[in-house]
Amino acid sequence: MAKEAAFRPEALAGVRLAVAYAVMEVTAAIRLSAAVLYLPLIAMEAVNTAIEEIIDHIAPEMSDTGKHAKDLGSLAVFCLISANSILLHYALSLHLTV
Structure with a gap:
């Protein structure tokens, strides 16, 4: 089904985020x-x-x-993508200042 394509980029992003957080050796609080x-x-x-x-x-x-x-459904997804991005930027800022 064509609608399933929406999950693919987010699933791939999840894997990439997990790898990025592992490489940066972020705290357990950030991983959680x-x-x-x-x-x-x-x-x-x-x-x-x-x-x-x-x-x-x-x-x-x-x-x-x-x-x-x-x-409105798309807005809700966008808001959660934004929240994930904010956390990633925070983790990057911690990693790059060390």
């Missing part, structure tokens, strides 16, 4: 924070995909309500 932020990202991507599937099934024609629902 990374897991706490990454798992909801995957869950929200699943919810966003479900929203898109439901909207496409119920109202295949373009509607404002459907567009808003899809946009």
